[in-house]
Structures are given as C-alpha cells and as structure tokens.
Amino acid sequence: xxxxxxxxxxxxxxxxxxxxxxxxxxxxxxxxxxxxxxxxxxxxxxxxxxxxxxxxxxxxxxxxxxxxxxxxxxxxxxxxxxxxxxxxxxxxxxxxxxxxxxxxxxxxxxxxxxxxxxxxxxxxxxxxxxxxxxxxxxxxxxxxxxxxxxxxxxxxxxxxxxxxxxxxxxxxxxxxxxxxxxxxxxxxxxxxxxxxxxxxxxxxxxxxxxxxxxxxxxxxxxxxxxxxxxxxxxxxxxxxxxxxxxxxxxx
Amino acid sequence: xxxxxxxxxxxxxxxxxxxxxxxxxxxxxxxxxxxxxxxxxxxxxxxxxxxxxxxxxxxxxxxxxxxxxxxxxxxxxxxxxxxxxxxxxxxxxxxxxxxxxxxxxxxxxxxxxxxxxxxxxxxxxxxxxxxxxxxxxxxxxxxxxxxxxxxxxxxxxxxxxxxxxxxxxxxxxx
Numbered sequence: 001x002x003x004x005x006x007x008x009x010x011x012x013x014x015x016x017x018x019x020x021x022x023x024x025x026x027x028x029x030x031x032x033x034x035x036x037x038x039x040x041x042x043x044x045x046x047x048x049x050x051x052x053x054x055x056x057x058x059x060x061x062x063x064x065x066x067x068x069x070x071x072x073x074x075x076x077x078x079x080x081x082x083x084x085x086x087x088x089x090x091x092x093x094x095x096x097x098x099x100x101x102x103x104x105x106x107x108x109x110x111x112x113x114x115x116x117x118x119x120x121x122x123x124x125x126x127x128x129x130x131x132x133x134x135x136x137x138x139x140x141x142x143x144x145x146x147x148x149x150x151x152x153x154x155x156x157x158x159x160x161x162x163x164x165x166x167x168x169x170x171x172x173x174x175x176x177x178x179x180x181x182x183x184x185x186x187x188x189x190x191x192x193x194x195x196x197x198x199x200x201x202x203x204x205x206x207x208x209x210x211x212x213x214x215x216x217x218x219x220x221x222x223x224x225x226x227x228x229x230x231x232x233x234x235x236x237x238x239x240x241x242x243x244x245x246x247x248x249x250x251x
Numbered sequence: 252x253x254x255x256x257x258x259x260x261x262x263x264x265x266x267x268x269x270x271x272x273x274x275x276x277x278x279x280x281x282x283x284x285x286x287x288x289x290x291x292x293x294x295x296x297x298x299x300x301x302x303x304x305x306x307x308x309x310x311x312x313x314x315x316x317x318x319x320x321x322x323x324x325x326x327x328x329x330x331x332x333x334x335x336x337x338x339x340x341x342x343x344x345x346x347x348x349x350x351x352x353x354x355x356x357x358x359x360x361x362x363x364x365x366x367x368x369x370x371x372x373x374x375x376x377x378x379x380x381x382x383x384x385x386x387x388x389x390x391x392x393x394x395x396x397x398x399x400x401x402x403x404x405x406x407x408x409x410x411x412x413x414x415x416x417x418x419x420x421x422x423x424x425x
Contacts, residue, residue, distance in 0.1 A: 009401045013386060037409060044408025047361045047415055048380035055263045059277055063259070063284045070285050169281065 008034060012041055058164045066168050069134045128216065129197035131170045131190075132223075132231065136216045138166070138177050139188040139233035159248050162186065180248050187234035189248050195225035205242065213238045255287070258300045264382035265304050268365075268373075269311040279314075283307040301388040304378065308392065356415070364414035372407030375400050380408070 010016050011024045028035050128136060159182040166177045175192045190196070198204075198212045202223075205211035210225035215238065222241035223231045232245040259280070266279040283306045287294075294302065365373060371393075378389035379400070386404070390397040 005402070006398075009398070009405050012405060013401045015401075037405075040409040040412040041405055042408075043415075044376075044410070044412040045380050047356055047411055048365065048376045048408065050356055050358050050361050051268065051365065051377075051381045052264060053267060055260050056277065059263065059280060060259060062277065063281050066281045067284055067288050070288055167277065167281075169278070169285075 004034075008037060012038065058166060062166050062168060065134075065138065065166060069130070069137070069168060069170050127201075128199045128214075131173045131175060131192070132196055132199055132214075132216075132221070134168060134170045135175065135177065135188065135190040135196075135231050135233055136219060136221065138168075138190075139219055139221075140217060157183065178249075182244065182247060185234050185236050185244060187232055187236065187244060187248060189245070190231040190233070192229050192231075195229045196223045196231045198223070211242075213241060255284075255299060255303070258303050261300050261382045261384065262303050262307055265307050265377060266311070268377045268381060269308055271311065271315040274311065274314055279307060279311055282310045286310060298388055298391060300384065301391040304382070304384065304388075304392045308374075360415060360418055361411075364411055364418060367414060368407050368410055372403045372410065375404040376407045376411065379404050 007016070007020075007024065011021060016024060028038060159180040162179040162181050168175050168177065173192055173194045175190050177188055177190050179186060179188050195210065199214050202212040202214035202221075205213060205222075212223050214221045214223075216233070218235055219233045220236060220238040220241055221231060221233045222238070222245050223229065224245065230245065232241055232248065234241065234244060236244055262280055262283055263276065266276040266283065270276045270279050283303060286306050287303055290306075365376065368376070374393060375389055378384040378392060379386060384392070386397050386400045389404075390400045393400065
C-alpha cells in the first residue's frame with residue numbers, strides 16, 4: 001500500500017483532518033482512479049450490509065437456558081471450584097451478573113412465547129443426570145394445569161405445538177426441546193441422539209427395554225432410550241405418560 | 252455484564268459468517284456464550300463485544316480444525332483470478348462497477364462473492380460491515396493494527412464490488 005492508498009483509506013475511515021479531507025474532496029473531482037476506488041468501496045460496503053440477518057427469535061432463550069444449565073452443572077459438579085466470592089476478581093458478582101444477563105435475555109424474549117426456567121434452586125432436580133435435570137427445569141416452567149383441567153386420553157384432537165423448539169447442549173449431549181398441548185395436558189418432549197441417563201430413583205418400565213419413569217417435583221418423566229432417545233415431562237400420572245408420549249411427535 | 256445482551260446481535264452476525272460446513276451458527280453462538288461464561292473469571296474488562304467475537308472465532312476455528320478442514324476455504328478457483336485486470340485498467344468504456352453492483356444486489360450472490368475473498372479481507376468486512384464492529388474493535392479481535400483492518404476492509408470491499416459487477420454482467424444485468 002503506497003502513501004496515496006494510505007491517504008485514501010484514512011479518508012474513507014474519516015481519519016483525515018478537516019483541511020486534509022477538503023483537499024481530498026477536491027482531488028476526487030480530478031482523479032478518476034480515486035473516484036472509482038471510493039465508489040467501489042461504497043458499493044462493496046452496501047453489498048456486504050445485505051448479509052445482515054436478524055437474530056432468530058428463539059436464540060436468546062436458548063443461550064440463556066444453556067448458560068443456566070452450565071451454571072447449575074458447575075454448582076453441582078464442583079461447588080468448591082466456584083468460590084462465592086473472590087477478592088481479586090469479584091467472581092461472585094460476575095457470576096451473578098451472568099445470571100442477570102441470562103435472565104435479561106429471557107425477559108427480553110418472553111414475548112416470543114418461550115418459557116424458560118432461569119433461577120437455579122427451588123427445583124427438585126438435584127442428583128439427576130445433567131441432561132434429565134435440564135429437561136426437568138425447562139418443563140417446570142410450564143404452568144400447572146388449571147383447576148379441573150387434566151389429561152384426558154380419550155380426546156381425539158391432534159397435538160398443538162406451543163412456542164418454538166429450543167436446542168441445548170448439556171454435557172456434550174444435544175437436545176431439542178419442544179412443548180406440546182394435547183387433551184388438556186402440556187408436555188415437553190426432549191429428543192436426543194444419545195440416551196438419557198437413568199436417574200437413581202427412576203423405575204424401569206416393564207417390557208419396554210431401556211424405558212424408565214421418574215417423578216421430579218410435580219412432573220412425571222417418561223424416557224424411551226433407543227437410536228433416538230425421547231424424554232417426555234408433564235404433569236400427567238406416570239401410568240399414562242407412555243400413552244401421551246405415543247401421541248406426540250418426536251421429529 | 253448486562254452489556255452481553257446487546258452483544259447477541261453482533262455475535263450472531265459473526266457466527267453466521269464464521270460457521271463452516273457442518274456448523275450451525277446457533278450452536279456457535281451458544282458455545283460462545285458458554286465459553287464466555289466459563290472464562291468470565293479471567294475477563295479483565297475492555298470491549299465486551301470484541302471479547303465475545305474473539306471467542307466466537309476461536310470456537311469456529313477449533314471446531315473446523317477438528318473437522319480437518321480449513322475455515323474460510325474457497326471452493327474451486329477464485330473468480331478473482333478470472334477478472335480482467337484492475338478497475339483502473341478497465342476504465343475506458345467499461346460500466347461503472349459501483350453502478351452495476353447497486354443495480355443488481357442479490358443476497359445469495361453477495362454471499363457467494365464474499366466467500367471468494369481472501370480470509371483476512373473477508374473477516375474485516377464481516378466484522379465491520381456485517382456485524383457493525385468499529386475498526387478498532389475489529390483490530391482487537393483479529394490481532395492486527397487498526398490501519399491494517401482499514402486497508403483490508405477497503406481492498407475487500409472493492410474486490411467484492413468487482414466480483415459482484417462481474418457476476419451481474421455475466422447474468423445480463425446492466
């Protein structure tokens with residue numbers, strides 16, 4: 001790059017003094033080469049700006065949820081490694097700020113229709129495998145069924161998806177979470193290419209191979225592990241969860 | 252740390268264009284925030300957007316390396332090689348590149364031509380023109396002087412405009 005090009009770059013970046021910029025304006029009127037360079041720079045910039053795309057509506061929720069999951073995993077796996085306060089870096093304050101940031105992300109996108117559990121603690125997920133705990137925390141954000149409203153397996157209606165799918169990676173396991181409404185119940189269906197580890201307090205489902213059920217807070221969970229594994233969480237009696245799961249799309 | 256919230260848009264723009272084959276930009280953004288969260292204890296302040304973009308690019312590169320392929324790989328031969336000389340040499344009687352480009356802008360074509368630019372120029376354009384970083388922030392992320400960023404973005408824009416003009420002419424546009 002010669003001095004001429006350097007001046008041109010400085011002109012385009014707005015780095016020149018008023019006097020130098022005025023001289024360049026005059027120069028551009030006479031110099032075809034520089035005029036073309038400025039025009040091409042402008043055209044290239046306009047074209048590149050076409051590549052901007054809005055952030056997908058569910059991404060803020062997904063990021064917030066993933067950060068929250070990671071935060072919960074860390075506090076379960078290595079509580080001694082995460083001091084509550086560090087005199088040097090104020091780590092407690094920064095981690096709390098991260099949670100606030102995560103909460104802010106979610107608050108900003110609640111209007112998009114996704115509900116995400118953000119506040120750690122208060123959920124009965126301690127001691128569960130990380131992926132199962134993440135699904136449980138997500139599902140716990142579903143409002144409890146209204147009084148008098150309960151799962152009715154005889155309702156013939158097709159399931160209706162609520163909100164948008166959320167994707168999360170927990171301990172390296174990729175999970176797609178979708179929420180469905182069917183027969184008076186709302187259920188979260190988590191699908192993964194890897195099996196969901198069976199919690200210690202889960203019960204095996206007789207005749208269903210790698211299937212298990214577990215109760216987590218007000219939720220019952222039903223898991224069918226296989227080539228594609230499916231974990232359903234809903235406020236539906238455990239005995240009926242398999243029937244509900246069979247009617248929900250997993251794709 | 253509330254500053255991370257408005258950074259999501261910039262990180263998304265970088266992730267979209269940094270994601271290699273087989274990489275989902277949304278996964279890249281999520282991984283960026285997870286690594287940022289994990290490393291936040293070592294964050295020493297400074298420009299949050301630049302810090303997140305640096306993480307995003309590192310994640311993209313390391314994942315691409317794991318796939319044993321080069322990031323920003325240019326498919327086939329560069330269209331630039333086929334261009335007839337510089338714009339100055341084509342001045343006589345040639346259509347004005349800027350006019351041709353603006354007349355026929357098409358996002359897919361822009362994406363294709365952008366992918367043909369040399370990586371340093373492409374990165375500077377992505378950082379400044381797509382993701383909205385300042386030259387100083389881009390310099391911090393890319394680890395080079397601000398003047399270098401400005402020079403690269405200028406050369407990259409011109410090449411991009413020339414490529415688009417060439418494509419527009421070849422498609423029968425004015």
